[in-house]
Amino acid sequence: MRTTWVPAADSAGYGADNLPYGVFARAGEPPRVGVRVGRWVLDLAGVLGDPVFAAPSLGPFMARGSTAWRATRAKVAGMLAADKGRAAAEPHLVPLSQVRLLCPFEAADYTVFQGSAEHAAAVQGLLRPGTSLPAPWFRQPSGRHGRAGALTACGRGVRRPGGQHAGPGGPTPQVGPSTRVDAEAHLGLVVGVPTSPGRRVPVSGFVEHVFGAVLVADFNARDVEAWEGLPLGPLTGSSFSVPVSPWVVPTDALGAARFAGRAQAPPPMPNLARVADWGLRVRFEVRLNGDVVSRPQYAAMYWTPDQLLAHLTANGAALRTGDLFTSGAVSGGVEGQRGSLLERESAGEAPVRLSGGAARSYLEDGDTVGIRAWARGMGGGPIRLGEVGATVLPSEE
Known part of the structure; x- marks a missing residue:
């Protein structure tokens, strides 16, 4: 279904029923907010004349609230869908090849x-x-607080971490680079x-509180995690x-992907009982050095995003603009849908076999992990x- 006059935008999964927000910068100019349309970025400060979009972050716009989000989305979609809006919008389309994308x-x-029961069981x-x-795992979502400083822009290298982990000959610890680096595909809210x-x-x-969704690649040092152990670990791993x-x-772009969610037994406590469909049919694809190694389905997750947010604030902890919470590893728990290399180990499966004959039990220096996802859009076509x-970089040690 055609949603916009922008060439090839719908077939690329970035038509007017998607319109994801990002922060971009052209050479010699300060960062600003735009939306992606096909192979272009629409400069919102230019086309709408609103200074909130001249900021180097989505924060000021996100803080305006859901009424402003929906009004802006409707206005931009209208300009991109109707030929009469072309004259106003087209001069503000910037080719992606001419911009640098930043953390939004x-x-x-x-x-x-830890929203996947299969990953948790592994x-x-x-x-x-x-x-x-x-039993408590099925009563309320399990999670941990991370470090906001660990969040980085997509495409930057990941330096192999170090830390304490068990030595090769027994339980005596050693300090040095991790030999069991892993990565998980998460949906972030x-x-x-x-x-x-x-x-x-x-x-x-x-x-009313969650602005939208991002993809997250959560890297882990499994040997460091295992040494940190329970009850408070992991930390540095x-x-x-x-x-x-x-x-x-935007959450409004995910309307066609929504469904009731996976059945839950026992039934959730009253404060976590679902009142709307926030299960999401989002398909993930995980690649290692270009080879597809997993295709997990977000629909298989046990806990839905609305339940995660309710639990996050159940004790009265305040939310802040820019808070990010993730689903945990998206995993189907069966071969071809494992959410991590750790799960393959737990299932007793052979190492991942890559094209050219290379095998991986865990990530090696130079390995590149790539995660992408898509869902059904309101127009009937895919949205990405x-x-x-x-890429995993060598340890500095």
Whole structure:
């Protein structure tokens, strides 16, 4: 279905029913906010004349709230959909080849949830062999707070981390570069509207506070994580680099991807009971050195984004503009849909076999991880959530 007069935008997954926001900079000019349309960026400050889009971050616009988000989206979509809007918008389309893409928002807090029961079970099986997930896992989402400083722009290299981990001959620790670097594909949710301390956001408040979604590549040092162990770990094993995609897809663009969500048993507690469809049919693809190694489905996640936000504020903790919380590893828990190399180990599967005959149990220096995702758009065609990834660089040690 045609949604815009911009050439090839719909077939590329970036038509007028998508319109993801990002921050871009042309040579010699300061960063500003735009939306992606096909192979172009629409300069919003230029086309709308609103100084909020001349900022080097989406933060000021996100803080305006959902009424402003929807009004802006409707106005831009209208200009791009109707031929009569072409004269006003076309002069402000900038080719992607002429811009540098930056992190689209300034991260405030960063929280990682464990939304996949299959991924959680794999981790549980490695840490405590022979045991199953504890009952509380199915009562409320499990998660940890990360370090906002670990969030980086897509495309930057990931330096191999170091730390304490078990030595090759037994439990005596050693300090040095990790030999078990892994990466997970996450769906990230970006908070726009903050809250005051003490206020809880109900599941019904999701659309009023969450501006949109990004792709996240969560890199982990599994040997360091294992040594840090329980009950408070991991810490340094998961806080060194988290690349984020440059495009934030508005929540309103995901309407056609929504469904009730995976069945939950036992039923959630009243504060987590779903009142709207926020399961998401988003398809992921994970590549290693260009080879597809997994195609996990976000629809398989146990906890939905509205439940994650409600739990995040259940104790009255305040939200801030730019807070990012993620789904955790997107995983189907079966061959071809594993959410991490760790899960292949847990399942006893052979190392990943790449084209050319190379095999990987964990990431080696020079390996490049790439993650992309797409969903069904309101116009019936695909919308893309962009791409994120990074190359593993040698340790500085």
